Amino acid sequence: ETGVTQSPTHLIKTRGQQVTLRCSSQSGHNTVSWYQQALGQGPQFIFQYYREEENGRGNFPPRFSGLQFPNYSSELNVNALELDDSALYLCASSLGLAYRPLSTDTQYFGPGTRLTVL
Amino acid sequence: ILNVEQSPQSLHVQEGDSTNFTCSFPSSNFYALHWYRWETAKSPEALFVMTLNGDEKKKGRISATLNTKEGYSYLYIKGSQPEDSATYLCASEPNNDMRFGAGTRLTVKP
Numbered sequence: 035e036t037g038v039t040q041s042p043t044h045l046i047k048t049r050g051q052q053v054t055l056r057c058s059s060q061s062g063h064n065t066v067s068w069y070q071q072a073l074g075q076g077p078q079f080i081f082q083y084y085r086e087e088e089n090g091r092g093n094f095p096p097r098f099s100g101l102q103f104p105n106y107s108s109e110l111n112v113n114a115l116e117l118d119d120s121a122l123y124l125c126a127s128s129l130g131l132a133y134r135p136l137s138t139d140t141q142y143f144g145p146g147t148r149l150t151v152l
Numbered sequence: 153i154l155n156v157e158q159s160p161q162s163l164h165v166q167e168g169d170s171t172n173f174t175c176s177f178p179s180s181n182f183y184a185l186h187w188y189r190w191e192t193a194k195s196p197e198a199l200f201v202m203t204l205n206g207d208e209k210k211k212g213r214i215s216a217t218l219n220t221k222e223g224y225s226y227l228y229i230k231g232s233q234p235e236d237s238a239t240y241l242c243a244s245e246p247n248n249d250m251r252f253g254a255g256t257r258l259t260v261k262p
Binding site: 038067069074075076077078079082090092093124126137138139140141142143144145146 | 156158183184186188194195196197198201203241243245249250251252253254255
């Protein structure tokens with residue numbers, strides 16, 4: 035096990051609602067990335083936080099937003115849910131170091147949150 | 153190539169067979185290539201992070217090579233075992249945008 039935890043495990047929401055997903059990073063990790071995995075596809079990058087600042091964002095609309103807290107745990111918020119938001123949401127933590135690109139870090143994934151939008 | 157592509161999509165082999173998969177990625181603005189193993193009902197597990205052209209990495213029976221000039225990486229599994237059954241994902245980061253392939257699903261039959 036990686037030590038990265040996510041909550042809740044499963045969630046059912048209706049279209050138009052808002053949802054908050056949570057991720058607790060592995061101890062000592064200062065970077066967290068969020069991914070969306072739709073059925074039959076690879077994970078798609080939503081955004082990354084490094085020391086509480088957004089450090090990169092994929093092709094997702096502004097209704098996908100996030101936070102990273104001083105203890106480096108993180109939240110993913112999705113507003114105005116759409117049916118296509120139904121997916122597995124993964125977070126991954128890593129130890130970012132200032133002298134190398136974050137993209138070269140080994141990422142440790144949580145088990146994911148399965149979101150169903152009806 | 154604009155996206156990360158993996159082939160084959162799925163693979164069925166017998167225990168003891170050696171096998172390999174391919175990951176193709178954009179060769180411009182290359183930083184790193186990641187390989188993950190994802191077993192059903194578990195979290196994706198990092199196998200390798202590769203950064204240099206010509207890199208070769210090995211972990212037990214699993215090894216990987218990297219060609220950044222032509223934009224491909226191979227993952228090899230020697231003497232496949234049933235516990236190697238999983239989806240193998242690769243990911244690359246052109247332009248600071250982490251992109252995953254759709255994965256290769258490997259099934260090893262006893």
